[in-house]
Amino acid sequence: MSMLSTLSSEELYEAPPTFMGVPFRTDASGAGAAILGCPFDCGTHKFRIGARQGPHAIRAQSGLVRRYQSEIADCDALAELGVIDAGDVQMVPSRAEEAFPLIEEAAYRIAAAGAVPVGFGGDGSVSLPLVRAAAKVHPGLAVLHVDSHTDAYPVDPVHRYDAASQFTHAALEQRVLASASWHVGLRGSTMRPGVYDHTRSLGYNIMSMSELQSRGLQDCVNALRETLAGRPVYLSVDMDVFDPSCAPGVCTPVWGGLSSREGIDLLRMLEGLNIVGADVNTVSPPHDVNGMTAFLAAAVTYEILLLIWRGWMGADA
DSSP states (O other): OOGGGGOOHHHHOOOOOOGGGOOBOSOOTTOSEEEEEEOOOOOOSSSOOOGGGHHHHHHHHGGGSOSOBTTTBOSOHHHHHTEEEEEEOOOOTTOHHHHHHHHHHHHHHHHHTTOEEEEEESSGGGHHHHHHHHHHHSTTOEEEEESSSOOOOOOOSSSOOOTTSHHHHHHHTTOSOGGGOEEEEEOSOOSSTTHHHHHHHTTOEEEEHHHHHHHOHHHHHHHHHHHHTTSEEEEEEEGGGBOTTTOOOBSSOOSSOBOHHHHHHHHHTTTTOEEEEEEEEOBOGGGOSTTHHHHHHHHHHHHHHHHHHHHHHHHHO
């Protein structure tokens, strides 16, 4: 008998790639958080289509993120939280009417089991079904949307779903409490006039990139806490909030964004918020440079999981 024949299946076969090597499991019972890939994009951009490949790229680059963080989490926080990777939702990209209910159902099952769904886009439109799922489990949901765009444009009556109106739908459907919600990091040109005014008309609060810079991160986060503290919070991070110099591989890049350092600092300042759902979206691998945007998205996801872990530790104390 050869030595090879004595190997167990676990020694012989390698599991499919997961985020940071966490266990693959579709049953979220007993888990604190679950990664959920949403490989969807609307497919309508003339020349920057590719966010449907984002979940795979983020998982691949997550191998560069280590489990221990000496400053704030010098332990295996992901293991303590019981993070799992539930894989990707099966769908056909660009078919929103079919894909969105599938994403919503997959995220709802995770949330209903007591875990926090952390979605990987896909373009920003996937936030809508993920928010719908979170709202079913957490009444009074507020959104903290970190992005260079509001994604709260008026809805096109002919093509109702796109990556510019998901938070308009969320407000009109009363899935979120708009008056307690924020769009943070806004900057750059828009496709039509009055975008910020329309966002405000829905009840949302907005905070531009110039305001972040002039007031400073800590003062701005203090303002966010005034409406978000004590509420269930859905955190959405569009990777184009970062400057293209550190996140080139996005669908709609805008110059003058956050540096990687500023973005990570902003996330760490959110400690204490009750994050019940999250997504990291708009990584477009065909436009990335050596995987750097996907790598940064993996680091952002790790920081979000640490926020959830610290909240879980506080609640467990």
